[in-house]
Amino acid sequence: MANSSVCSRHFKTGEIVLSAKGRRKLKPGTVPSIFRWTKPSRPGVWEHCPRAAATGGEDGAADDNSAASGSNTGMEMDCEPAQTPPVPMIEDHDYAESPFITVDRSKYTDMCKEIEELRQQLESQHLTLRFGLQRFASSKEDIRFYTRFPSYEHLMAFWYLIQEATTRMVRVNSAQRNLSSSTSTESPVTRPTKLLPIDELFLFLNYLSTGCTQRELGHKFNIHRATVSRIIVTWANFLYTLLGSVSIWMTTDAVKANRPVDFNGTYENTHVILDCTEMRCQTPSSLLLQSEVFSTYKSHCTFKALIGMSPHGALTFVSALFEGSISDKEIFRQCGITSLLTPEMEAMVDKGFLIDELVSGKVHRPAFLSKEEQMPEVDVLRTQSIARLRVHVERLIRRVKENKLFDTVIPLSISGSISQIFTVACLLTNYQYGPLVKKWAHAE
Structure with missing residues (x-):
């Protein structure tokens, strides 16, 4: 029939050809011939036993006579069957087979529950082995x-405060590849690392808090x-720019x-x-750098910074890092x-x-003993009141130095970004953190 269809596996190789338009069609007179019941034809007698090549002349006639007379030479020939290649058995299709599989409903439900339990166990095991923020979320x-x-x-x-800005983060490797452009953006799809942005933040905070090495x-x-x-330097620059764009210096009215x-009072x-x-x-x-960063107060090479705090305990000023030999006044x-x-x-x-x-306003500073043998009572009281505040x-x-990174000796390999990291x-x-003093909580 013209509209009938038969699977292509039922035809031999070479019986299906391509037309000029690229469509597959059958050669004229081709019929399906490969089925499950099709068996290869049995080889004949002459195919079982190899025959000697026929020669002309008298030798050939002699050979024919000897074969006809039933000589021992012809009868003793080793007749082994010829090695024929195996024909693969192609099973026919069951066109009446239903596409639906009938299973036991209770057994199917039990299998679904078991699969879900195994999936949850796999996810929990993955969270346990993976060192990330979600692993410690409950502690x-x-x-x-x-x-x-x-x-x-x-x-x-x-994280919700800075999450939107992370899509416009300029990465160290991106900046190196795009020296001609002033900005470079990264999306979660084109990220150069396999860590999520929140896990990168967790890595940076982990580096600050624990002070462990980059190899660890x-x-x-x-x-x-x-x-x-690269992640540490990228996030140091990103947070330095993002948090630094927020003015932390307070107005006089806000401080009051x-x-x-x-x-109150003085x-x-x-x-x-x-x-x-x-x-x-x-x-x-x-030796020149040693003389610049050596601190006589710490008897060691140091970096030095100035920190300012409002009376209610909020950080309102932080300077860049300077060499350890500089004085407080010069900073x-x-x-x-x-x-x-x-x-x-x-x-x-x-x-x-x-x-x-250097300033036009008043400066509250503890009194010096100077050349006097004993400090006057008024200076002692003023020094105690200033020290108490x-x-x-x-x-x-x-609080800043609770980050263990600053308790260790800072390697010079990160000196290019240590100022941003400290800031x-x-x-x-x-x-x-909360307020420095509990009774100041209302000022938050």
């Missing part, structure tokens, strides 16, 4: 240890050490609105409390805070900040 102690955030909810609240982080997150280095009662106009902190660094091989001169202070803003500092001629900036610095660690304290 406040682990989140605190690895990120310095008090809980998983606090960390996710911070590579083993934890199952990535190469060079990839860890959040001022604790401990500052120090009610105090706008910022300043202090310097130092971090040990690796000793450079150059104050170079860091740029002088342009932020106005005459009505008072500053509270330590003894090393001899900055009265200024100690809170030391507690803020301790980010300082800015994160405004998101990671």
Whole structure:
């Protein structure tokens, strides 16, 4: 019939050809001949026994006579069957077979439940073996240890603030490949690492909090050490730009609105409390660099920075890192805070900040003994009152240095990005912690 269809497997090779238009068709006179019951033809007698080649002349006639007379030579020939290639048995199709499979309903339900349980076990096992944020989401102690955030909810609240900006993150390797362009964007589809953005943030916070080496982080997150280095530098620059774009310097009205009662009276106009902190660094091989970064106070090569705090405990200023040999006064001169202070803003500092001629406002500083044998009573009381309030900036610095990276000797290999990393660690304290003093909680 013209409209009938037969499977192509029922035809021999060469019986199906292509037309000029590229359509398959059968040769004229071709019929289906390959079925399950088709068997190869049985070889004949002459195909079983090989025959000697016929020769002409008398020799040929002699051979014919000897074969006709039934000589022993002809009868003793080894008649072995010829080796024929095996013919594959192609099974026919069951065109009446139903596409649906009939199974026991209860057995099918039990199998589905078992598959779902095995899938959940596999996912839980994967989370247990994988070192990532989701593994520690249920433990406040682990989140605190690895990120310095008090809980998983606090960390996710911070993540939601920066999540949208991560799509426009400029990566280190992207910047190197696109030197001609000023900006480069990355999408989750074209990301150069196999980690999710939130896991990269977790890696960066883990690096700050635990101070472990990049090789160790590579083993934890199952990535190469060079990839860890690129992630750290990328996120340091990203958070430095993103968090640094938010103004943390407070206005006079905002400081007065959040001022604790401990500052009422003599120090009610105090706008910022300043202090310097130092971090040990690796000793450079150059003697000139050694002399620049060597700190006589720490008796070691250090980096030095200036940190400012509002009276209610929020970080309001952080400078770049300077060499350890610089004085507190010189850091104050170079860091740029002088342009932020106005005459009505008072500053509270330590003894090393001899900055009265650099600012127009009042400076609260502990008194010096000078050449006197004993400090006057009024100076003693003023020093005690200043120390009682200024100690809170030391507690803020301790919060920054709870990141173990700054407890170790900082290698010179990350000196190019250590200033951004330190600034980010300082800015994160405004998101990671509560008030310095519990009774100041209402000022938050």
